[in-house]
Amino acid sequence: MRVLITGGGGFLGQKLARALGTTGQLRGQPITQLTLADLAAPAPLTLPFPATNTACNITDPADVQTLMAQPFDVIFHLAAIVSGQAEADFDLGLNVNLFGTLNLLQAARTHANAPVVVYASSIAAHGGEEPAHIVDGVELNPQTSYGTQKVMGELLLNDMTRRGMVDGRGLRLPTVTIRPGRANAAASSFMSSIFRDTLQGETSNCPVAPDYPIYHTAPRTVVANLIHAANLNCADFGTNRCINLPGRSDTVAQMIAAMTDVTGPDAENRITWHPDAAVQTIVKGWRGHCTPTKALALGFAQDASFADTVRWFLADDIAKAP
Template identity: 50%
Template sequence: MKVLIIGGGGVVGQKLGKALAARGELRGAPISRLVLADMAEAPVFDAPFPVETATCDISDPASMERVIDADTDVIFLLAAVVSAQAEEDFDLGYRINVDGTKNVLERCRALGTKPVVVFTSSIAVFGGEVPQPFTDHSALNPQISYGAQKAIGEILLNDYSRRGFVDGRGFRLPTISIRPGKPNRAASGFMSSIFREPLQGQSANCPVDRDFPHFYLSPRKCVENLIKGAELEQAALGKCPSMTMPGRVWTIGQMVDAMTAVAGPEPASRITWEPQPELAAILEGWRMDIRPEKALQLGLEADESFEDNIRYFLEDDIQR
């Protein structure tokens, strides 16, 4: 079993790789090789099988030919230009998020080996005037370029799966919080920074009110769900292999209160509350009621509480 993680140098890619190393198998077969592909060389880690790195450019078909070969059994397609950056740089977003996704699928079609492709989409595909709650049967109506690009990716994945070129399954990720490391270009980045930095003794700004609700999932549960998603049988996915990954809706205030319950009052005192006009247009459409029934029925899970998200960060990622 050869596994390829495209985006293997990122937060989720690294956590996914380490989780696969701890398991040693996927889809009932021992993992024989794991390849971490990214724009820059990804960090490696100990595993009971060879872990290799590959530099690649997902927007370049020749690059995909080099990293996807006939021995590749499972591909986790995590690489993306995220929300705020995709909004600022229209061409880059479409080149990576649309052309790049198609390049991966086209390489699989050319090989004729029908690998499992696990594609990470986003809840940014929802929005506009579509009635809430958003379910797996709601129309996709993205209100930012990133959401549009991910919606196109879902349609491509669905069609390439229907035609038998790949065994695809797509998961619309909730906002993943708390992400470790440095902030990225996601508009939702503050939803990690207002916990990550205060828990590490630093200040952070929250650009929305305490009553702002959103749909969240911890990195630990995200990785568990990606692995479960890879192991689903194609027949269980039905005629639409893309679905929303489970998460839970909490307000910012509830999340800050959860941090206080676990870590005491000091971290919350390091949060400032100043609006950021450059994010306002993106955040305006994010008050979402999302119901991920299909993924729940297939065995994927949400966190029990945001206190768990705080504890996972303290256990897995905090830099003291």
């Protein structure tokens, strides 16, 4: 079983690689080779099977063809330009999120096998004139370049799956929080920083009102769901291979209250409240409520509480003092 993770240097790619190292197998077969690819070669991990860490620019078709000269059995496509950056730089987002995805799928189809492709899409696929509460089957109406690029990737994945070129599974991820590390250019970045940074003794600004609803999921849960997607049988998905993943709907105030219940008031006291019009323009077009009936029926996991997310962050990711 040969496995590829694009975006392998990112926090989700690294967590996914470690999780695969723990299980040692995928789709009932032992993993014999794992390749982690990113714009810069990811840092090596200690894993129980051979692993390769390589640099690859997915916007370059030749680079992708070299990466995929040998066929992979399972591909986790996590590489992307995040929402705020894709909105600020249309061409960069288009090149990475759309053409990079196309390059990957084109390279995958050159082999006789039809590899399983788990594609990380986004809840940002929804918006605009859709209902405030999303259910399966609503017409997608993204209101950002990032969401639009992700939807175009979904359509490519569905069509190439229909034609037998790949075996696609597209997952619309809720906002993933609490993300470790430093803030990135995602418009949703504050949804992690107001918890992560304040729990680590720093201040962090919340640019939206306390009653803003967030459809979210924990890193542990999304990694488990990525692996679950790869393990499912193709027939389980039906003709639409792209689904809304389970998440929780909580307001910012409810999430802060859950953090305070776990850790006390110190972190909450480090949050500032200054509106940011640019961030609000993007995130207020997203949907904060979703009923993912199909994903739940397929056995995808759903978080029980944000308090669990806080506990997992404290156990897994909080920066420790030297």
